[in-house]
Structure formats: C-alpha cells, structure tokens
Amino acid sequence: MTIELLTNKKGNKISKYIYGQFSEHLGRGIYEGLYVGEDSKIPNVNGMRTDVVEALKQIHVPVLRWPGGLFADTYHWKDGVGPKEGRKKIVNTNWGDVTEDNSFGTHEYFELLRQLGADSYVAANMGSGTIQEMAEWVEYMTMEGESPMANWRRENGQNDPWKLKFFGIGNESWGGGGNMRPEYYSDLYRQYQAFVPQYNKDEPIVKVACGPNEDDYEWTDKIMSIAGEFLDAISLHYYDLPTNTWGDGNKGDATGFPESQWDSTMVNAKKMDELVTKHSTIMDKYDPDKRVSLFVDEWGMWTNSEPGTNPGFLYQQNTIRDAMVAAITLNIFHKHSDRVRMANIAQTVNVLQAMILTDGEKMIKTPTYYVFDMYQKHMDADLVEGFGEEIENVSYTASIKNGELTVSIVNYDKDKSQDIEFDLDNKYSDIVYSKVVTADKIDSHNTFDNPDVVTEQDFDGAELSNNKVSVKMAPKSVVTITLK
Ligand code: AHR
Secondary structure (H helix, E strand, C coil): CEEEEECCCCCCECCHHHHEEECCCCCCCCECCCECCCCCCCCEECCEEHHHHHHHHHCCCCEEEECCCHHHHHCCHHHHCCCHHHCCCEEECCCCCEEECCCCCHHHHHHHHHHHCCEEEEEECCCCCCHHHHHHHHHHHHCCCCCHHHHHHHHCCCCCCCCCCEEEECCCCCCCCCCCCHHHHHHHHHHHHHCCCCCCCCCCCEEEECCCECCCHHHHHHHHHHHHHHCCEEEEEEEECCCCCCCCCCCCCCCCCCHHHHHHHHHHHHHHHHHHHHHHHHHHHHCCCCCCEEEEEEEEECCCCCCCCCHHHCCCCCEHHHHHHHHHHHHHHHHCCCCEEEEEEECCECCCCCCEEEECCEEEECHHHHHHHHHHHHCCCEECEEECCCCCCEEEEEEEECCEEEEEEEECCCCCCEEEEEEECCCCCCEEEEEEEECCCCCCECCCCCCCCCCEEECCCEEEECCEEEEEECCCEEEEEEEC
16 A cells, blocks of 8 residues: 655645543542652652652643543633642532632642643633623733732732633533533634733733534534624544443443454544544634634543553553554644644543553553654654545654654554555655554553553664555554655
8 A cells, every 4th residue: 555645745734632531530640640749658749749740741741731621611710829738629520529628729830830830721600600700710810910819819829820722611511511402502602702802912821712512513503693703622532432322321431442443442432533634614604714723622532441440530541552542643633734723632640541550659651642652753744645545544644843754643443564665755764763553452441450561662674765664564553754
C-alpha cells in the first residue's frame, strides 16, 4: 500500500490545544490524582503531587479544562477561595454524593497550571449560578486594579491577576446542565456572555458556548444562527462506549472484553470523523471564514467502572485498545484542524480514559499517555495531506514542524500486520525519531504491580530510501516517525 505525502503544500496548523486535558471534581481525579494537599506524605509541591505533575509536564499539557463537566453547573466558586479551614463543605451530587471540601479551588487550579505550564479553560456555572456570580469570578481572576473581587483575591494571597484564556458558558445545557432547548440556551448564552468582563483588552477571553451532544445537528444549527456572532467557539461532546449503552446499563468492560467489542470500539472511534465533518458543515453555513472554532472538549473511552470501585467515580483501566482510540481520534482532529482548534480528553487522572492512574503513593502511565507523548511532535505543526487508497484498519496523519516531517500511523487490526509505504515529494536524509506502542493481547494494560506491559518503545520497522519510507506495522500498534 502506498500513500503519497504532499510535503510541499502547506496545510492548516494543528493547534497544540488539540492535546488538551479535562479534569473535573469527580472521584479520584483531582483529589488524590492531582492534588493531595500540602500535609500529605505523598511528595507534593503546594499540594500538587510531584510524580503526576512531572509525568504531565513531559507530555506538555497545553490546556486544562476545569472544574467540570456536570460539576461546573453546581459549583459556586466563592466556596473554594480563602482560608481552607473556613471553606464550605458541600455534597457532590453528580458524582457519588461524596463530600467536597473545596480545598481545591481557583487558587489551587492556577497553581496547578503554573506547575504544568498549561493555559486555563474555566467552565462557568450557568445551570445553577447567577450572572453576577459568573461576572465576579471573572473579575476575581482577571482584574488587575482596585475592585472588590480583585482586592479579595489579593487578601487571599494572589497579587497579580491570572490569565483566563478560555471560558465556557454552559456545560451539556441540553441535558444535565439544565435540560434546555437550543432556542432557550442560545438566548441565555447571549445574556450571560454579555457580562463577561474583558479587562485585558490585548488578549480577550475566548468565549465557548455549549455545543451539541454527539449527532444533535439541530443544536449546532440553532446555536450558530441565534448566538453565533457572540461566541468564539462551540463545544462538542462525544464518548466511545464499546456497547453504545448509556445510563446504568453494560457499557462494556475495560479489560477482558470480547473481540467483538474491539471492533465496535474502533467503529465508534471513527465516528468522530463523521460528527466533526457534519457539525463543521453546519457551522460553515453561518461562518464560512471559520472564525468560530469547534472545541471537542470532552472525548474518550467510557467503559464500565472497575469492579469494586464506586461507580460514581468512573475509574476504568486503560489498555492497548485505548491507545488505538486515542491515535485514531487525534488523527481525525488533525484532519479537521481548520475548525477543530481544541480538544480535551476526559479525564487526565483516575477518571475515564486517563493518562495516569494512581493508587495511594503509586502511579502508572497508561497506553493513552504514551500516544500523547509520541504525538507531541504534531503540536502546532502544519498538516501534510496524504493521497492513496484507503487501507483497511489503518489511520495515519502527517505534519511538518521546523522542516521535520512527522508521520504517525495506527494499525488497529487486531491480527494482521501491514506494510505501508509513504512516497515523499521532498528529500529527507535521516529518520531522527522512531517509536511504537504495541501489545500482544487486545486488553494488554499496565498495573501497579506490572507498570511497563504497554509502553513506548524504540521502533526499528521503518526504512528510508529514495524518497520513500516503508513501515512495517504490527497488529494493534501506533508508530510515530520523524524525518529530517
Ligand atoms: O466526563 C464525565 C461527564 O460526562 C461530564 O461531567 C459531563 O459533561 C459528561 O456527561
């Protein structure tokens, strides 16, 4: 199979924000996963666990969406600032009815971002919060001079304003965020967004409206037609459930699943292409110049929770199948990088398709983590178009940055290997990077006792000669190679 890569034709920039993360107050995602508190015996800096922060720094998390998700629409930010002993304890009604002690709040979020070197994406409470509460939060975070909220921030120990880069108004407002109809949501969005103060005129806050659930095309159409001129981006949520069963039904297990669920998971992963294509086409009708971005701010695999864990905590294992889903999906986002300018995999640590799992002091990296590690080469690179016959069970992407060509390939066939050749219209003299993530079994995964079953390995299956690269892809593998 041969694919021609047009390296001389400059493509869209693949925004680094496509590699964004999402962390909600949910289960052990933030508490224990990211934040253990200053007094913990787990090594930490200002409460953030050092092992997790170091691992996330290696994959250069560009942006972190917080505090939800559904939690955002019950979150009152004032509960989470000021001396910790005085912070209100509330019930997290969305996720297990556990006590939320608000020890991780706005200051802790920005401290985490500082340690990670990531940008902010804050989700406002439109479901149960007022416009005034939202406006005051923005004032608290971003006002430099004298003002009630800025003064309060200073009293609480933060002199300078933080940089609020992205601000979401409404999460899943069509469902758990308020059961709104698109017409109602659009009007409410117009009203809320009018009171988002823009103190930093040089870099206005990017306003994100609640977009559709999966294939709800009517939602996109209505939001774009009623509120399109007042928004900078619209979100899309799509999860890959092996059995396509929502609610309390059987979503499929994360490990020990039948082969048929490998296949259904791959079909579902590829559906992201159709969703993004169709939503973008609707957006084109109202916004042909593509001013408005599509942010896929929740995506990833959603399986049954691990047996014996709190089902409200959404803790699931992560296998080589997750690595396939991650790579296929990132390839799709690259292809649509003219419109998709951010994506946030759900949810970083210990929740859904996580990068990292923790158990007390122990920490492991998941197969998904290694895909994100290899794919960093594509961050902010220019997309390269490829031509050739479609290859069954193979997905690929290519990009150029600083004169280096990076190609990533996924062979998601569980049994068959594939030989693929890339024809290059430019001369490259050397393969300077070559890595693979692969495994024997369809559910191979890392555990706390065996943390290195699925990792990133050096890859020796690529050869470069006469402007051609040939790659031998094992079944169930993701490869990234860079040519100079
Ligand atoms: O990521 C878990 C949940 O999925 C989020 O809270 C919600 O927005 C979505 O339904």
